[in-house]
Amino acid sequence: MTADLPxxxxxxxxxxxxxxxxxxxxxxxxxxxxAGWRAWDAGRSKxxxxxELGMDPGFDGEDSVLYLGxxxxxxxxxxxxxxGPTYAVEFAPRPTRDLLGVADSRPNLFPxxxxxxxxxxxxxxxxxxxxxxxxxxxxxxxxxxxxxxRRFLAPDGRLVAAVKARSEDVLTDPDxxxxxxLDELREGYAIVETRRLDRFHDxxxxxxxxxxxxxxx
Numbered sequence: 001m002t003a004d005l006p007x008x009x010x011x012x013x014x015x016x017x018x019x020x021x022x023x024x025x026x027x028x029x030x031x032x033x034x035a036g037w038r039a040w041d042a043g044r045s046k047x048x049x050x051x052e053l054g055m056d057p058g059f060d061g062e063d064s065v066l067y068l069g070x071x072x073x074x075x076x077x078x079x080x081x082x083x084g085p086t087y088a089v090e091f092a093p094r095p096t097r098d099l100l101g102v103a104d105s106r107p108n109l110f111p112x113x114x115x116x117x118x119x120x121x122x123x124x125x126x127x128x129x130x131x132x133x134x135x136x137x138x139x140x141x142x143x144x145x146x147x148x149x150r151r152f153l154a155p156d157g158r159l160v161a162a163v164k165a166r167s168e169d170v171l172t173d174p175d176x177x178x179x180x181x182l183d184e185l186r187e188g189y190a191i192v193e194t195r196r197l198d199r200f201h202d203x204x205x206x207x208x209x210x211x212x213x214x215x216x217x
Contacts, residue, residue, distance in 0.1 A: 006061035007053070008082025014039045020051050022081035025105040028074050038078075042200045045075040045128055046136050047163035049200035055193055057132070057160045058209055059083075064130045066147065066152050068116040069137035071095045073102035079134065080109040089127045090113050119140070119149045129154040135161040140168055143184035146209075150188050153211050165203040174203045181205075188212055 001157045005011075009183040012021040013124035014031045018198045021037040023069035032038040042048040050057065067176040070088035073159075080086040088103075096113045103109040114122045116137050130152050135144055142163055153159070156211040163181050182191060197204040 004056075006059040006063075006082060007061070008061050009040075009100065010037060012037045012039070020048060022031065022078045022122070025102075027077040027102055028072075037101075038143075040210055041074075042077050045078065046201055046204060046206065047075050047134060047160065048078070048163075048194065049197045050160065050195075050206045053195055053197070053199065055195055055206060055207070056206060058158055059132070063132050064127070065132045066126055066130050066149065068135040068149060070099055070111065071136075072098035076109065076134075077083070077102045077106065078216035080106040084108060085127070086110065087112060087122075087130075089114050089116050089122065116145050116149065119151060123151070126152055129157075131157050133157065133159045133161075134196060134216055138164055138167045142168065143181045146185060147188045150211050155211060155213070157211060158192075159185075159207065159209040159211070161207045161209070162197065162201070163205040163207060174205075178205045182207070185209060186212075 010021055011018045013148040021042040023036045026032050026038050030039045030041055037126045040048040042052040061082055065086045067076045072088040073095045076088045086109050089119050103111050133149055133153050137148055165177040168177045190212045191209050193208040195206050197206050
């Protein structure tokens, strides 16, 4: 069962089948219809997979977003198509250059060449009280990253994270990795929903969570 969609996300028909789509300039070769809607490829986007699997992040449209692990802009470009101010943190210089090009047609998208593990380095740029923290980082300590960046979320904000088991530990069973990550996340978040993304992305767990009152920032 698909969650209610916010303004700016629709189901559109591409190549004979319905897919999620946002309206904006194409970024990664995705098909676009005559009305300017571009297909959101769940096989290339963990957040796209979250929507395809029927999870409900709770997007309202025009949400303020901090996106960690923006890479070249595949997913964050879709987010910026329907959201409000969207801060996109990426650690590597090469994809950040691509991200700057994506932002040319999206004045609400703000690329930041920063390390998501060190939010103090961009705290002077990113506003507090954001609606969403979207995380897709390929590093060990993914729960720690989410906890450190909780400082930017409003009390009623939400975390939407794609946890990569192989980035944490290539030898441990993914289910055990996910259990450990969730345990750590609970130090500062209340878990709302989780779901494996294996249909689209092997050994990934999607997590929707809310900041927990009194948790460690």
